[in-house]
Amino acid sequence: MEQKKLLLPLSIQFFAETMHAKDAISGSEGEAFVTIEGTRYNFAQLINLEARMDKTKTKVPILGKVGKGNKSTGAEYTGSATFHFNTSIFRQVLYRYKETGEDIYFDIQLTNEDPTSKVGRQTVILKDCNLDGGTIALIDADAEYLEESFDFTFEDWEIPEVFKILDVMQ
Template sequence: MSNITMNAWDAISAAKAECFITIENERYNFMQALKMEAKIEKVKSEIPILGRAMKGNKTVGMKGTGSASFHYNTSIFRDILYKYQQSGKDVYFDIQVTNEDPTSSVGRQTIILKDCNLNGGLLTKFDATGEYLEEEFEFTFESWEMPERFGTIAGMQ
């Protein structure tokens, strides 16, 4: 049994990130983002197998989904929805997120979500009792890249 544990400073700070969104060849620093999450779901088929009580599971594809919350101070996503309403042309975009905490020994990781597409979005809002406004959107994406990977924490290998 090993007594090696992770150092506290190797936990990645939740706020130490940067996010860029590229829409129709325009790159935006999405600094008003509050949080973002993207997930891959493996699509599986159940496979009956003769002689077994349990079915097998075979991966037959993948589906990418995500969500983002951000300060209500940009119209770029409403512009995408408006463009679709006016022309029928749907707009796809890329999201690049880099997590890098200079205190951690693992370095940085960058994920690029390719061909993102809004599921919908908020058109307008106010809150007479609130301190500030925020909004969120959900999206799908078609593929992803990982040009930078976290290093291995000392003691893992």
């Protein structure tokens, strides 16, 4: 029996176009705002914030298959933020809850915009954020500066501005 040879086109390219370094987004280029009970604050002391959407899934048995399938059945939204220890706004939210039992929900708007990058800007609004807890007091004689953090949940999110698609992606 004769073995068939695989013929490859002569014009195979062994390189691909790559992204330009200038199109990476600088982590410090952008802005953040927090809106609590109608008052909008510039969250300029923010060091970092990450918001996540984790899908909840159910295992689905499928006749004729050894493995089970995965069916998305919902989502959970969580986040964490670290910022300079120079605002009492979030402590006041926690204090109000401690004193009155009234839980305060707020929105966070984040915009990434690096003027060097061709992708433009992206804005995400986290709706109905709720603190899991936070720093009540902090002092550190050895620290160059003080920072604090909190974890939070949120109920919904919007993305009114999205990055442009880079030419290299098309």
